[in-house]
Amino acid sequence: MREITLKEIAETLGISITTVSKALKNYPDVSEKTRKSVIALAEKLQYTPNSFAVNLRTKESKTIGLIIPEVVHHFFSNVINGIIAQAEKNGYLVIILQSNESLELEKKQVELLINKRVDGILMSLSNDSNDENHIKEILNRKIPFVQFDKISKLIPSSKVIINDQRAAMDAVQHLINKGCKKIAHIRGPINPQNAIDRFLGYKKTLEKNDIPFDSKLVYTCTHVTFEEGVEFAKQIIEEHPDVDGIFVITDLVAVGVLAHFNEKNIPVPNQIAVIGFSNWFMSQVINPKLSTVDQPSYEMGVAAFNLLLEEMICHKDALPFKPRTVELGTNIIERESTLRK
Amino acid sequence: MREITLKEIAETLGISITTVSKALKNYPDVSEKTRKSVIALAEKLQYTPNSFAVNLRTKESKTIGLIIPEVVHHFFSNVINGIIAQAEKNGYLVIILQSNESLELEKKQVELLINKRVDGILMSLSNDSNDENHIKEILNRKIPFVQFDKISKLIPSSKVIINDQRAAMDAVQHLINKGCKKIAHIRGPINPQNAIDRFLGYKKTLEKNDIPFDSKLVYTCTHVTFEEGVEFAKQIIEEHPDVDGIFVITDLVAVGVLAHFNEKNIPVPNQIAVIGFSNWFMSQVINPKLSTVDQPSYEMGVAAFNLLLEEMICHKDALPFKPRTVELGTNIIERESTLRK
DNA sequence: AATACTATCGAAAACGTTTTCGAAATTACC
């Protein structure tokens, strides 16, 4: 069985390729009679347009690229979920690549996607992205581009973010409202904007409440793992036994903290309250249940695609497009790990 | 700035498009001198071939499709990881779609990928895939196709699986070796082959050890959630208070079981031992740490892509290809939840 | 000097679609 083409249909019907194409695309200048016969035959033969030819002709592939630090991550896999769903709803497919938090890989993958001529690129930066030349290249080529979650403020593109600083302020204020007087912070790596913002939110909230900021109470993750949570929990208890609250960069690390405290029989939340970030599924399963900041991951994927779509449409029609930033809301979720009397 | 094409290079160099193309692809019938000049200019202009045109001409896109039940799932996201990595290593990109365990969506997505003319398709079936017509369509069109994890034995394609029955036998035997006499099973949904196989493994192992099989001790998940684990744990305790071991279809559900037992202060493993399946990251974090069956997810992705690649190469060269099945090994991981004295 | 062979190049077709533009045929209008 060979491929069905417009030519094939045209020949069996004794008409031109042009007319067949027009009939299938509802052009007005083809009679009702021929349109019907074309559509009938096309359905009978199960004709589907050769997408390679369509791509070449229309210069678009209805495919977008997505680069994220890692797929195996509850937050990102939820974002992926939202992106795929929204893309599919709008007739787009998604090619996914992961940078494994490596700038080198990230660069290579941007190049892959550019060469593939995807219609647009969605991206969350890797932690050691301090060089932006590869991103500039995307913008130079006028490829529609949207950043989400881990973004660089230096790059003039659309962005989807949460207000990390405000969310962190909410979290720390929550601890203070629960009576915490000496609050430690386990922060993310140096580079990423959201780790910086959460740290700033922590610091500001202390100051606002007349609690002195002490840089010794800040612990910096390098790999953001469960094990780091365990290790920092241990250090905090040893170095600052009077700490009564911890704000942790993300739930995974916070769960590590809880695990250590459980093992050492340190009562949470009564001796130390703990609040995490991003409302990982697991945080409501662990004991004690972890209070956290809910971060709308699926919605972030949807919003990111929507922004990209807008830009792709403008790009196609050669209209100007002004980058926009969408900021999504967050909520404190109070569970057992901050439920002090 | 406009797109650089072969024509552009040819004109500035005063030679034909043919020669430029050949020079860049190292054809033997172009002189060293012209080859050098072509390559030099191509690099200077940053020429990259228009992939749309290449696709049309070569009838391949170096892109494969992947359909899985859900992205947000520790096992599948690890498989995705392996597939993407191995594909990239071999010059392929991956389009990911998720069926959300819906046959309807699955059918639509197969159609999307066929129309997109991907070079091959990788797939793990959704739970209610009892109709195979859409898969047959893939095979009819001779599109390279590999199933993994959740497969249908009725479909003659390459497959990557684990030996679910044997793995289940190992797990149940482990419980028996630990002294369990009355073992319940929380099984997966009716349809999927691996749920069936694990159930059969459970049943056979009981028989082999002269423990009577009792269908009342088998509980069937419909959605395979944490909540189902909680609920079934409750039922088991109420209906069969003398059960001393449970083999659970997957870790997520097993964690639900442990959560309920923790709440009710039922000692695990001493009153009831629990073993899960697939070595979720979380199972070593929960208290008590969950014994489980380790399932090589990343490796499964790599193996699936490798099989697909073999088939794609044969397909391109019009060579015959015989479907193969790769079976990956599993290991019992003994942790606290089965550590009885 | 005629022949055979090699090295180097390019014309042209092909992949299958979309879209412009003009031609032909039909209908409407005065």
Next chain:
DNA sequence: GGTAATTTCGAAAACGTTTTCGATAGTATT
């Protein structure tokens, strides 16, 4: 009956690449 307007169609170009096959020029062989 003549002109104008409308309807319906198709030729052809274009998208950018790959590859076949033939042509030309130069070199080597008798």
